Amino acid sequence: MRQSNLSANCGMLCDTIEARKERPEMNAHTHATLIEQDRQQLHPMYHPSRTENAVMVEKGDGVWLYTTDGRKILDSMASLWNVNIGYGNHELAQVAYEQMLDIAYSSGFAGMTNPPSAALADKLAGFFRPNMNFTNFTSGGSESSDTSFKTARFYWYQLGKVKKTKIISRLTGYHGMTLAATSATGMSKFHTMFGGVMPGFIHVRNPNPYRYEGELRDGETVAGAAARELEEAILREGPDTVAAFISEPIQGAGGVMIADEGYYDLVAAICKKYEVLFIADEVICGFGRTGNWFGCDAYGINPDIMQFAKGVTSGYMPLGGIQVTDEIRDVINGAPDDQSWMHGYTYSGHAAACAVGIANIDIIKRDGLLENSRVMGQRLLEGLGALVDEFPNIDNARGLGLMAGIDVVQSKESRAGDPDTAEKISAAALEMGLRARPIGPAIAFAPPLCITADEVDIIINTMGDAITRASG
Numbered sequence: 279m280r281q282s283n284l285s286a287n288c289g290m291l292c293d294t295i296e297a298r299k300e301r302p303e304m305n306a307h308t309h310a311t312l313i314e315q316d317r318q319q320l321h322p323m324y325h326p327s328r329t330e331n332a333v334m335v336e337k338g339d340g341v342w343l344y345t346t347d348g349r350k351i352l353d354s355m356a357s358l359w360n361v362n363i364g365y366g367n368h369e370l371a372q373v374a375y376e377q378m379l380d381i382a383y384s385s386g387f388a389g390m391t392n393p394p395s396a397a398l399a400d401k402l403a404g405f406f407r408p409n410m411n412f413t414n415f416t417s418g419g420s421e422s423s424d425t426s427f428k429t430a431r432f433y434w435y436q437l438g439k440v441k442k443t444k445i446i447s448r449l450t451g452y453h454g455m456t457l458a459a460t461s462a463t464g465m466s467k468f469h470t471m472f473g474g475v476m477p478g479f480i481h482v483r484n485p486n487p488y489r490y491e492g493e494l495r496d497g498e499t500v501a502g503a504a505a506r507e508l509e510e511a512i513l514r515e516g517p518d519t520v521a522a523f524i525s526e527p528i529q530g531a532g533g534v535m536i537a538d539e540g541y542y543d544l545v546a547a548i549c550k551k552y553e554v555l556f557i558a559d560e561v562i563c564g565f566g567r568t569g570n571w572f573g574c575d576a577y578g579i580n581p582d583i584m585q586f587a588k589g590v591t592s593g594y595m596p597l598g599g600i601q602v603t604d605e606i607r608d609v610i611n612g613a614p615d616d617q618s619w620m621h622g623y624t625y626s627g628h629a630a631a632c633a634v635g636i637a638n639i640d641i642i643k644r645d646g647l648l649e650n651s652r653v654m655g656q657r658l659l660e661g662l663g664a665l666v667d668e669f670p671n672i673d674n675a676r677g678l679g680l681m682a683g684i685d686v687v688q689s690k691e692s693r694a695g696d697p698d699t700a701e702k703i704s705a706a707a708l709e710m711g712l713r714a715r716p717i718g719p720a721i722a723f724a725p726p727l728c729i730t731a732d733e734v735d736i737i738i739n740t741m742g743d744a745i746t747r748a749s750g
């Protein structure tokens with residue numbers, strides 16, 4: 279039976295924060311003045327109303343965040359699904375420190391390189407798939423999306439198929455916020471005020487088995503219908519114009535959408551049939567989040583391009599990248615000099631970030647975090663299932679490893695989402711010391727992979743209290 283967690287977790291004061299004492303410029307500021315200073319910052323996903331009571335985090339430890347107004351919060355979102363090994367890891371700080379003393383950064387543009395980026399590329403060679411041995415580094419997921427799209431276009435250009443430039447992605451998919459990544463992102467709220475979707479980006483429905491809004495023909499599964507829609511889109515656009523299809527193995531920012539069974543096999547066959555490259559966006563799913571090294575592992579997906587970010591450094595340094603198949607590598611390597619792969623960023627192959635990436639992967643291995651993700655993920659899923667049993671407005675508990683979600687609904691019969699109550703539940707949870715993320719009618723959970731059983735239970739108990747308070 280779920281225990282009420284209110285008294286245990288509410289209003290805890292954080293420990294003395296040593297680092298703050300040693301930094302005079304921080305000491306000068308109270309929480310209120312920091313919030314005032316922060317008004318000069320245009321934050322991502324900004325609206326002024328959302329910055330009024332911003333959570334000002336000054337320290338983290340494991341799954342816990344400590345704020346400048348003395349709160350201790352269990353972060354069941356690992357920030358943005360990315361602090362996989364947990365907060366406050368001194369080993370990564372030491373690795374970054376030592377690397378910065380040697381060389382923090384130098385150019386990675388062709389003809390220049392550095393030992394950590396070479397070592398990380400070598401470590402990643404064949405790590406995801408035996409036929410993927412060539413890595414390009416970026417600073418994050420959006421840059422990785424653009425890099426994938428441009429590499430797909432480059433590949434077809436080199437093969438003489440110059441019209442193959444279009445990118446197909448899925449509704450409610452999220453691939454980042456650069457202009458091209460935004461266009462691939464399948465949510466209109468990111469397009470409307472910014473000039474719409476760029477030409478050459480097409481969206482198809484995602485195979486959400488709980489709430490599929492497309493046509494289901496006789497005997498057709500959701501997977502079959504969504505795959506058919508992809509095939510229809512390719513045929514409508516013309517296969518000779520489509521470069522690639524991009525998909526997250528499990529959609530994260532779209533509300534933890536797990537595809538209907540069999541979908542990826544159908545999609546792989548369609549991509550092969552029409553010579554469309556498959557790009558797997560592992561930015562959230564990669565590096566242990568789903569209890570596997572990669573989200574593709576759970577579905578047997580063998581993409582042509584794989585992109586990563588977030589968990590590769592657990593957020594200790596900004597780093598991302600793409601990996602391509604040996605076939606694509608050979609095309610890149612075989613291009614004439616005047617058609618070089620003219621792409622890259624100042625911070626591609628950043629030495630300190632790559633050094634942290636290497637150490638982070640070693641920690642995930644050494645500390646058995648994949649196994650913990652599986653075991654704690656199962657406990658979390660069972661707890662969320664108990665909330666579904668207990669509350670009439672909570673449904674559709676789902677998850678893989680430590681990537682999970684529930685839906686807040688008007689009723690279980692209608693399955694109609696209730697985003698307002700999802701917001702209220704998440705706000706109540708935050709007041710009680712738990713950070714969970716409302717995404718439309720869904721509430722998502724993706725805690726650090728080092729979470730313990732007791733901490734999983736705190737998530738479930740606090741959610742139960744928050745649902746009771748917000749729904750009552």
Ligand SMILES: Cc1ncc(COP(=O)(O)O)c(C=O)c1O
Nearest residue numbers: 418419420452453454559561562
């Ligand atoms: C699946 C996926 N792809 C790409 C991105 C973009 O990554 P970034 O915010 O590092 O640019 C995100 C960010 O959340 C993501 O979830």
